[in-house]
Amino acid sequence: MSAPVLEVAGVSKVFRSGGRQVVALDGVSLALARGETLGLVGPSGSGKSTLARAVLRLVEPDSGAIRFHGHDLLATGGGALRRLRKGLQMVFQDPLAAFNPRTNVGTAIADPLRIHAIVPAAARRAAVARLLDRVGLPAALASRAIHEISGGQRQRVAIARALATEPELIVLDEAVSALDVTIRNRILALLVDLQRERGLCYLFVSHDIAVVRAVAHRVAIMDHGVIVESGPTPAIVAAPASATGRALVAAVPRLLPSPDSLP
């Protein structure tokens, strides 16, 4: 394996509120290589979203290190951090909450091109059109307001915006969980295509181990702020060693009703 793109080493985070302490992350370590998807799976409250947010530095860990190409994100600030962040993008569950609802599609995608000075103003419209085309949307959508388009289109716009800075890592936090199933599958296929084309790596956070199994090369199962097991996806799904892993696998609905559920 080449040098990892992302390395999380011994990251801990305790949330304190009203005298109560919640250990969200307890010494979590993981690594992600170029072109790889790591599925981070766990029940609600397992710490998986906190870890995703810590990688983006939206949550400040109490201890540990998060290295992106060897640079410790936690020890970096200002312009240096901004330059590193170009390589690190995110797509969340609810794209309506992730965008300014009053902006239009074109501006939402052009913003990172402007902020990171990737494309000069005169060429931005064409760059936005190329990004929209890559995620399967018509260029004409650029003039539409974010709140006017469908949920599936909005998630494609979120992916186009994430791609704008030509990142190496995209953190996907329940990015397909709120979508209709037919649309969800098209978004998953798009993500896999983009990965093959650009060597992207994904930290794919989900509570649904069946969806993770479809797209992740490796899987890490989290519970109570700890990675309880990790390994190649087929091996973990076929024979989970942890109680949490077994519960996640058992909870996946089978498509055909079991004989005992028939009247």
Add this chain to the structure above:
Amino acid sequence: MSAPLLTIAGLGVRYAGAAEPALAGVDLAVAEGERLAIVGESGSGKSTLALAIAGLLPAGARREGRIDWPGLGHAPGAGRDIGLVFQDPGSSLNPVLRVGEQVAEVARRHRHLGWPAAFARATELLAQVRLPDPPRLLRAFPHQLSGGQRQRVAIAEAIAADPRLLIADEATSALDTIVQAEIVELLDTLVRERGMTLVFVTHDIALAGRFADRIAVFEKGRLMEAGPAAAVLGRPATAYTASLVASHIGLDTPPLVGGATP
């Protein structure tokens, strides 16, 4: 099939200002004691159907067609004859009332109990939805519970008046898969034990197949097909249902990526 609890004939609903109807020409009967899953994607009209059955369509919505209740013999009262569980218990529970007061209030109002009897009933109900330590939980506020526990409280409230019909509208969609499986099992058990009829509204056709007797599939406000769960899943009559079945991602779906490190 036993006698229908309710029959829906030519039901159409159009919301104020909407260009298209939310539901059109729906004919469907719900049998006494059955577990019926209403399956559809966003915009299918499945939640509108749940609201129409419960008589909770917003003011300004235009309704046509009939909903009759031969199994009940009178017009139903929401909360009394029909219990409702929604997706987000955070918004259906009152955040400033203790769990005990909310559940007891339903028993008091619809079962005409005094407060002490209503609280005793609430304690029983919390035990029936498998919540730990009901006497302690009576004094808790909703925010002190997990999402799954809050949904159990919402279910306790929904069944507090012993309704004949329980409607669960995406009641497990906001929960993680483990808690989702637990809540589905709880609903299944409660419906069997209490002889209730269940209308289970969901976008997840596999979850519907897990425990529903019959599945009704909706697309864009129209009923596409309805039939026994195994038949609808195994031999879909419409291309749309077939596409929903094909879109399901389970543990036997071929993965999109190889499992090895690239």
